[in-house]
Amino acid sequence: MARTAPNDAAVAAVLGVPASAATGSLASRVGRAAALVAFVALVVVLGLTLAPANALELQYAVSLTLFAVATNLILGFGGLVSFGQGIFYGVGAYTVALGWMHQSLNFTEAMVLAPFFGAVAAIPLGMLALRTRRLYFSLLTLTMSQLAYVIAENQTNLTGGTNGVFGAMVPTWLLDPHTSFLFTAAIVAVAIAILWKVVHSPFGLVLRAIRDNRERVEALGVNVYAHELAAFVISAFFCSLAGSLFVVYSQSSYPEILNWTASGVPVFMAVIGGMYSFFGPVVGAFVYEFASHYLIEYTQDWQLVIGAVLLAIVLLRPDGLAGSLGSLRAWLRRRRPVEQATVAAAPENAEGTP
Amino acid sequence: MARFLTETIGTLSDAGSLFVVAAGLTLVFGAMRVINLAHGTFYMYGAFVVTTVAGTASGLRFWVAVVVAALVVAVLGAIVQLGVVRFVVGKEPLTQLVATFAVLYILADVALHLWGSGARSVSAPLGVSGTFTLAGAYLPVYDLVIIGTAVLVGLVLWLLLSHTSLGWMIRAAVDDPELLQSGGVNLRRLHLAVFATGALLAALAGAIVTPQISVAPGMDQSIIVSSLLVVVIGGLGSVVGTAFAALIIGIADTVGTLVDPTWASTFMYFAVILVLVVRPWGLFGTPER
Numbered sequence: 001m002a003r004t005a006p007n008d009a010a011v012a013a014v015l016g017v018p019a020s021a022a023t024g025s026l027a028s029r030v031g032r033a034a035a036l037v038a039f040v041a042l043v044v045v046l047g048l049t050l051a052p053a054n055a056l057e058l059q060y061a062v063s064l065t066l067f068a069v070a071t072n073l074i075l076g077f078g079g080l081v082s083f084g085q086g087i088f089y090g091v092g093a094y095t096v097a098l099g100w101m102h103q104s105l106n107f108t109e110a111m112v113l114a115p116f117f118g119a120v121a122a123i124p125l126g127m128l129a130l131r132t133r134r135l136y137f138s139l140l141t142l143t144m145s146q147l148a149y150v151i152a153e154n155q156t157n158l159t160g161g162t163n164g165v166f167g168a169m170v171p172t173w174l175l176d177p178h179t180s181f182l183f184t185a186a187i188v189a190v191a192i193a194i195l196w197k198v199v200h201s202p203f204g205l206v207l208r209a210i211r212d213n214r215e216r217v218e219a220l221g222v223n224v225y226a227h228e229l230a231a232f233v234i235s236a237f238f239c240s241l242a243g244s245l246f247v248v249y250s251q252s253s254y255p256e257i258l259n260w261t262a263s264g265v266p267v268f269m270a271v272i273g274g275m276y277s278f279f280g281p282v283v284g285a286f287v288y289e290f291a292s293h294y295l296i297e298y299t300q301d302w303q304l305v306i307g308a309v310l311l312a313i314v315l316l317r318p319d320g321l322a323g324s325l326g327s328l329r330a331w332l333r334r335r336r337p338v339e340q341a342t343v344a345a346a347p348e349n350a351e352g353t354p
Numbered sequence: 355m356a357r358f359l360t361e362t363i364g365t366l367s368d369a370g371s372l373f374v375v376a377a378g379l380t381l382v383f384g385a386m387r388v389i390n391l392a393h394g395t396f397y398m399y400g401a402f403v404v405t406t407v408a409g410t411a412s413g414l415r416f417w418v419a420v421v422v423a424a425l426v427v428a429v430l431g432a433i434v435q436l437g438v439v440r441f442v443v444g445k446e447p448l449t450q451l452v453a454t455f456a457v458l459y460i461l462a463d464v465a466l467h468l469w470g471s472g473a474r475s476v477s478a479p480l481g482v483s484g485t486f487t488l489a490g491a492y493l494p495v496y497d498l499v500i501i502g503t504a505v506l507v508g509l510v511l512w513l514l515l516s517h518t519s520l521g522w523m524i525r526a527a528v529d530d531p532e533l534l535q536s537g538g539v540n541l542r543r544l545h546l547a548v549f550a551t552g553a554l555l556a557a558l559a560g561a562i563v564t565p566q567i568s569v570a571p572g573m574d575q576s577i578i579v580s581s582l583l584v585v586v587i588g589g590l591g592s593v594v595g596t597a598f599a600a601l602i603i604g605i606a607d608t609v610g611t612l613v614d615p616t617w618a619s620t621f622m623y624f625a626v627i628l629v630l631v632v633r634p635w636g637l638f639g640t641p642e643r
Contacts, residue, residue, distance in 0.1 A: 081448045128627065132634045135389060135447040139586050140630055146579050147623035154616050261575060264455060271452050307459030314452045315441055
């Protein structure tokens with residue numbers, strides 16, 4: 001008699017995975033939510049008041065936060081180091097660009113279909129890549145990314161070849177930088193909210209449990225492969241969405257967005273920001289994008305600077321900026337009880353305090 | 355027949371240089387369990403050093419330049435090992451990949467300062483330039499130099515790994531580093547020697563192919579992909595597998611060009627995917643530990 005696999009919520013309960021990252025007192029949860037709202041408000045106000053060129057730059061950074069968070073679903077929470085998410089970013093971008101070039105899809109249709117194309121492409125690629133583990137998985141996804149790049153570069157009739165596709169593929173109502181910023185920010189906000197739900201659902205908890213102790217989860221009867229494949233497909237869906245937003249920003253699509261170094265970018269963003277924190281990659285995306293954008297203006301040596309930053313973080317702070325923030329908070333918390341203890345040890349002083 | 359000979363020699367030559375680069379990558383992985391994304395950087399530096407040292411002279415000076423390039427880059431490799439790689443040995447694959455990618459970025463920038471962004475070229479030294487005739491085919495003499503180098507490197511590596519105490523230590527370092535260390539072997543010095551040798555092999559390959567290619571920035575990122583394809587097909591850590599895989603990649607590329615030029619460059623990727631579907635750990639590798 002075939003036994004059915006246990007459901008994810010039950011597995012999460014057995015494994016004792018914390019039900020949510022947002023544990024802690026109500027006050028700290030409210031505080032965190034307020035900080036988030038303030039941050040989103042700040043970005044929106046900036047996007048609407050900045051000069052067009054800067055608003056456009058901010059829009060690009062916002063779209064990259066989605067790329068980074070979507071990649072981090074499998075990287076930080078699934079423990080799958082993929083150097084191939086650029087494939088899906090490219091599928092999203094090329095869906096919009098080629099739909100326009102071949103006059104087969106209008107802008108709205110292409111934007112709606114792009115993430116689904118990415119997800120569909122992810123099924124065979126994921127099935128193939130997940131046959132391998134750890135380092136081989138990274139190298140195989142890297143290979144696939146480079147294959148996608150070579151195809152986009154050489155199939156000139158289909159993709160426009162090395163030069164890519166440039167043109168008026170974005171409808172006129174979206175051309176105003178402030179409108180396109182709002183459009184991008186709204187889509188990214190909804191997408192990141194959905195990803196938050198995924199990470200904090202029973203499915204997300206089991207995914208983290210697989211990352212931490214694969215054998216144990218397997219022993220509980222969980223289909224590990226199905227969970228990893230599902231995560232891979234969900235990640236691809238949102239990477240493609242981010243890719244379609246790239247077209248809104250640049251009105252173009254070209255092979256370089258698919259190659260292995262491009263696939264590395266969201267990984268680096270997650271590493272810089274902190275891959276074990278949900279919002280770490282958001283921070284990483286802003287830091288990476290603004291750093292490279294402004295560095296190019298001031299120095300030719302942006303590769304040197306970014307390389308040095310990556311090296312410093314990966315060697316000194318493997319949990320990224322978010323991790324540093326966490327240890328700072330822990331350090332502050334550790335200081336406070338010490339003060340209280342001093343107070344308690346001196347009863348004559350304690351009498352005066354409530 | 356003439357066509358067949360031309361293609362065969364060309365394929366062997368490509369596979370030969372690819373084998374020498376990839377052998378360095380797999381040697382380092384075999385002994386240290388580190389995959390070095392900056393390995394292609396050593397190849398590029400090897401080529402650039404040759405263009406500087408050899409200049410336009412095409413005689414003995416070219417061979418001197420090849421030796422100088424290999425040695426200079428071996429020293430560079432030692433510096434990278436001491437400065438970065440030694441801290442990521444035994445760490446997660448992600449840490450190793452990001453750290454060595456950072457090295458790739460940094461050294462690519464340094465190379466831009468040293469050699470500029472333009473393409474450079476070197477002509478093959480007299481005596482090994484030009485063509486020879488065999489069964490009606492005109493074949494480049496220099497291809498034989500590359501094939502010879504690859505065979506020599508393969509033989510030396512095989513002798514080193516299977517017939518010397520250093521080779522035993524390298525293989526033992528993979529299986530049980532603690533035991534090896536408690537046996538009085540200085541693991542750090544062993545890693546340093548292996549990593550410098552890996553860099554030397556990459557630089558040797560980069561140096562030896564200079565007469566046939568144009569030397570320019572970006573070489574580092576393209577050769578590392580081909581080398582990764584080779585070591586993944588062959589099985590990480592296996593020198594024999596690397597030799598077979600380099601041949602497979604070379605043949606896939608040649609056949610691809612003959613069948614359909616617009617799809618040519620995809621053949622080697624499909625070869626990799628095909629092999630990994632059948633054996634996810636590569637032809638001569640061991641299942642994931």
